[in-house]
Amino acid sequence: MAAVENKRTLDCAGKATAEINQFLRNAAADGVNEVEVLNPQARHNLAVSITDPIRLVFRGHVGYYAVSLCDHVRAEILGSAGWGVGDNLMEGEVVVHGNAASAAAPSLRGGRVVIKGSVGPRSGIGQKWGDLIVGGDAGYMTGFMMQKGRIVICGDAAGSLGDSMYDGAIYVGGEITELGNGVAVVEAGKEDLDELREMLAGYGIKPPKGFKKLICDGTLHHFDKKDFDVWKEVL
Amino acid sequence: MEGSSVKAERPTVEPAASDFPRLREFGGIWSPEAIEEIHEKADLGRYQIRGQATKRKDFPSFDDLVFVPSGLSRVALEGYRERCDTQVVIGEGRVKRPLVLERPIMIAGMSFGALSVNAKRALGMAATRCGISTCTGEGGMHPEERKYSSKLVYQYLPSRYGLTPYDLRKADMIEIVVSQGAKPGTGGILLGLKVSDEVAEMRTLPKGVDQRSPCRHPDWLGADDLPVKLEQLREATDYAIPISVKVGASRTYDDVRLAARGGVDAVVFDGAEAGTAASPKIQLDHAGVPTVAAVGEAAEALRDLGMKEEVKLIVGGGIKNGADAAKCIALGADAVYIGSAVIIALNCHRPLYVDDYARLGTTPYECCHCHTGLCPVGITTQLPKLVARLDPEEAADRVTNFLNAMTMEIQLFARSCGKKHVNDLDGNDLRALTHDISLMTGVPMVGLNGRVPAWRKF
Numbered sequence: 076m077a078a079v080e081n082k083r084t085l086d087c088a089g090k091a092t093a094e095i096n097q098f099l100r101n102a103a104a105d106g107v108n109e110v111e112v113l114n115p116q117a118r119h120n121l122a123v124s125i126t127d128p129i130r131l132v133f134r135g136h137v138g139y140y141a142v143s144l145c146d147h148v149r150a151e152i153l154g155s156a157g158w159g160v161g162d163n164l165m166e167g168e169v170v171v172h173g174n175a176a177s178a179a180a181p182s183l184r185g186g187r188v189v190i191k192g193s194v195g196p197r198s199g200i201g202q203k204w205g206d207l208i209v210g211g212d213a214g215y216m217t218g219f220m221m222q223k224g225r226i227v228i229c230g231d232a233a234g235s236l237g238d239s240m241y242d243g244a245i246y247v248g249g250e251i252t253e254l255g256n257g258v259a260v261v262e263a264g265k266e267d268l269d270e271l272r273e274m275l276a277g278y279g280i281k282p283p284k285g286f287k288k289l290i291c292d293g294t295l296h297h298f299d300k301k302d303f304d305v306w307k308e309v310l
Numbered sequence: 311m312e313g314s315s316v317k318a319e320r321p322t323v324e325p326a327a328s329d330f331p332r333l334r335e336f337g338g339i340w341s342p343e344a345i346e347e348i349h350e351k352a353d354l355g356r357y358q359i360r361g362q363a364t365k366r367k368d369f370p371s372f373d374d375l376v377f378v379p380s381g382l383s384r385v386a387l388e389g390y391r392e393r394c395d396t397q398v399v400i401g402e403g404r405v406k407r408p409l410v411l412e413r414p415i416m417i418a419g420m421s422f423g424a425l426s427v428n429a430k431r432a433l434g435m436a437a438t439r440c441g442i443s444t445c446t447g448e449g450g451m452h453p454e455e456r457k458y459s460s461k462l463v464y465q466y467l468p469s470r471y472g473l474t475p476y477d478l479r480k481a482d483m484i485e486i487v488v489s490q491g492a493k494p495g496t497g498g499i500l501l502g503l504k505v506s507d508e509v510a511e512m513r514t515l516p517k518g519v520d521q522r523s524p525c526r527h528p529d530w531l532g533a534d535d536l537p538v539k540l541e542q543l544r545e546a547t548d549y550a551i552p553i554s555v556k557v558g559a560s561r562t563y564d565d566v567r568l569a570a571r572g573g574v575d576a577v578v579f580d581g582a583e584a585g586t587a588a589s590p591k592i593q594l595d596h597a598g599v600p601t602v603a604a605v606g607e608a609a610e611a612l613r614d615l616g617m618k619e620e621v622k623l624i625v626g627g628g629i630k631n632g633a634d635a636a637k638c639i640a641l642g643a644d645a646v647y648i649g650s651a652v653i654i655a656l657n658c659h660r661p662l663y664v665d666d667y668a669r670l671g672t673t674p675y676e677c678c679h680c681h682t683g684l685c686p687v688g689i690t691t692q693l694p695k696l697v698a699r700l701d702p703e704e705a706a707d708r709v710t711n712f713l714n715a716m717t718m719e720i721q722l723f724a725r726s727c728g729k730k731h732v733n734d735l736d737g738n739d740l741r742a743l744t745h746d747i748s749l750m751t752g753v754p755m756v757g758l759n760g761r762v763p764a765w766r767k768f
């Protein structure tokens with residue numbers, strides 16, 4: 076049996092985006108353990124649609140939609156990320172050492188996206204499953220229309236937090252400017268908190284003293300319960 | 311106050327406005343319908359929601375245009391003998407695997423969720439037989455739909471329900487939905503009874519919830535971001551398949567221009583007559599531009615950019631037959647999207663199960679109750695008992711027949727105007743019946759033959 080190749084290196088300088096992504100997809104398909112990506116230069120669409128297991132290390136900043144539409148990928152970004160980092164991740168993990176711009180981890184479907192710094196507005200928007208962890212603060216409308224999963228914000232959260240969420244849970248360590256519509260604050264259980272602390276420790280993020288837990292209060296689940304029942308009775 | 315405790319007796323059965331036919335003679339702004347609408351809102355405390363399309367009759371329509379076929383000045387094609395081609399290719403010379411449509415017709419996006427799985431199967435079978443595409447609509451790619459449709463357009467929507475990189479790779483075209491004609495600027499609605507176990511699972515929602523979809527994409531907002539988003543989707547599909555943007559007709563010239571410059575292979579728009587499974591009624595009637603008025607604008611935007619051949623124009627919204635489609639093509643569309651028409655071909659409005667229509671408070675031809683999830687003929691429902699009422703094989707035959715008839719109608723106009731390809735029809739083959747439609751479309755008025763009207767002298 077051929078030995079598993081441990082590592083490849085890719086220098087993005089002077090290469091087309093399609094070439095870079097093809098290199099990464101090929102490496103993943105060949106069963107390479109890790110690719111070190113040099114000079115990402117904040118380019119957009121780095122590591123799109125990689126669905127074989129691989130570890131990627133970006134030495135620098137990445138642009139929009141880095142590590143997006145991926146499955147089974149574990150990526151570390153040693154810099155900051157543009158909009159939509161980890162977009163639609165199925166399974167795997169994306170760790171950003173710096174900050175992330177707007178809409179971090181949009182429509183996350185599984186796995187975990189960890190931003191050690193802060194995130195911009197609309198992060199965790201339409202989250203379907205998995206965890207979004209933010210070491211710093213989160214911009215307005217974070218968790219908007221969240222469907223399931225967990226968002227953990229160690230710092231402060233701006234306005235409309237969790238607005239119109241269907242389900243899932245948001246934990247906030249710092250101040251909340253304003254709750255979104257249809258959101259309730261509940262007591263976080265000890266088990267919950269222990270799990271969060273352990274999770275944060277794994278990424279070297281110092282946990283805040285405590286967490287507020289936000290869930291959907293159910294008021295927006297039905298347009299008008301009264302006529303929903305009427306429809307149910309019709310046939 | 312004395313007497314305030316006395317309860318008035320209320321009649322138990324309230325007749326409908328239609329039970330008083332003579333009321334219609336009163337006219338004025340407080341028509342029976344306007345009164346009934348206010349009563350309903352006063353009861354519900356919210357806007358009215360319903361399926362189907364606007365019921366306005368005063369929109370300009372394709373009926374305001376007529377064809378001017380061949381005579382001595384032009385030669386017609388021999389109707390039963392000479393070929394009149396119908397093929398349209400999207401993304402030719404731009405992507406590795408362009409979408410080849412054997413006819414200039416596509417089945418519009420209607421979700422599994424809004425539609426039953428049997429309806430999806432039937433549409434897939436019929437489209438495959440006719441060499442045209444179906445479209446997933448919102449809510450993900452149902453495996454049955456992929457199985458039955460040889461050409462499947464995968465909608466990429468703000469909600470991203472059910473989106474996976476694997477399904478993107480299985481698609482034959484991607485349609486990035488920005489807005490839709492029936493309710494431009496707002497998101498979809500799927501009321502609780504239709505959010506069955508399977509629908510909830512595909513969309514990651516609590517079962518039975520009234521789903522309101524977002525109307526803005528979560529991770530890109532405007533024309534500046536579009537090229538970056540497009541590059542992402544091209545990467546996810548290996549630059550193999552065409553990608554379009556869909557917008558509801560509103561500021562059509564600007565929207566089409568921005569989409570084409572953003573780098574799409576096709577622009578799709580649907581006019582204000584477009585259908586829906588659930589929409590605020592007020593919006594169906596008062597938002598968006600009618601299809602016939604927007605086609606010319608859209609085509610002009612592409613011509614002005616010098617991209618009319620390269621970027622295809624797909625137009626939907628209230629297209630009922632081959633005449634509408636042929637006129638739409640003559641005004642600049644490359645293909646038409648049909649939704650409501652094929653739903654009707656499936657059996658919608660058929661006077662079967664009349665008692666169930668009555669239980670919904672409607673009649674077969676008036677029905678617009680798709681939003682309730684209780685479709686009497688099994689099309690827009692998730693209840694197994696109702697879904698079983700639609701036999702996919704039989705329904706596929708009806709849709710195939712309808713698509714064949716419609717194609718023949720389009721060819722009929724093309725042949726009679728002397729065109730060897732249906733897409734060779736152009737504005738010169740048309741005349742306008744009204745001033746309004748002439749102004750909107752740039753098509754000359756009937757009877758004037760391009761002359762300045764005689765009354766201009768006075």
Ligand code: SF4
Nearest residue numbers: 658659677679680685
């Ligand atoms: S028959 Fe079914 S599909 Fe047609 S309008 Fe009524 S509920 Fe909708």
